[in-house]
Amino acid sequence: MDLDLGMLLLRLALGLTLVIHGWNKVAGAGGIAGTTRWFEGLGLRPAWLHARLAAATELGAGMLVALGLLSGLGATAFVGLMAVAALTDHRGKGYFVFKGGNEYTVFIAATAVALAAIGPGAWSLDRVLSLRLYGVGWAVGAFLGGCAAAALLLTSSYRPRPKPGEAG
Numbered sequence: 001m002d003l004d005l006g007m008l009l010l011r012l013a014l015g016l017t018l019v020i021h022g023w024n025k026v027a028g029a030g031g032i033a034g035t036t037r038w039f040e041g042l043g044l045r046p047a048w049l050h051a052r053l054a055a056a057t058e059l060g061a062g063m064l065v066a067l068g069l070l071s072g073l074g075a076t077a078f079v080g081l082m083a084v085a086a087l088t089d090h091r092g093k094g095y096f097v098f099k100g101g102n103e104y105t106v107f108i109a110a111t112a113v114a115l116a117a118i119g120p121g122a123w124s125l126d127r128v129l130s131l132r133l134y135g136v137g138w139a140v141g142a143f144l145g146g147c148a149a150a151a152l153l154l155t156s157s158y159r160p161r162p163k164p165g166e167a168g
Helices: 002-027 031-042 045-065 071-087 103-119 136-156
Strands: none
Touching: 002 031, 002 045, 002 071, 002 103, 031 045, 045 071, 071 103, 071 136, 103 136
């Protein structure tokens, strides 16, 4: 029971954090238009599409993890999202988040992989539905699948503009 309570709290913290991030992309101060401008500046093309895909993926994966439903697949989406964030918005800024670095993205992705290894616990929809989408294979799959999805997205859609003074 202690482990199940711990897993519920972990899933809620991790999942709802991503839900809030996704909701902020849609309804935050700049709304989806502001998110689109931000993604344009990051070099994700077409920015309008990526802003919406990122928001929808964050909302969906966050809910899956919070509910403990399709846990391994939710973890895979977390890794993909964090890999894209690490290689675009946080790139070249070091490790610490207070300097814009990858601390947050690494922590969230690693926690999602750990969740894929351990599973969502008894107090989850996976357990209610008798789904066992966790274990070592799911953890490896979440890491590799998320990285592969991020690589595919970046290869097909990442076109940053050169900064002033850079060769383009």
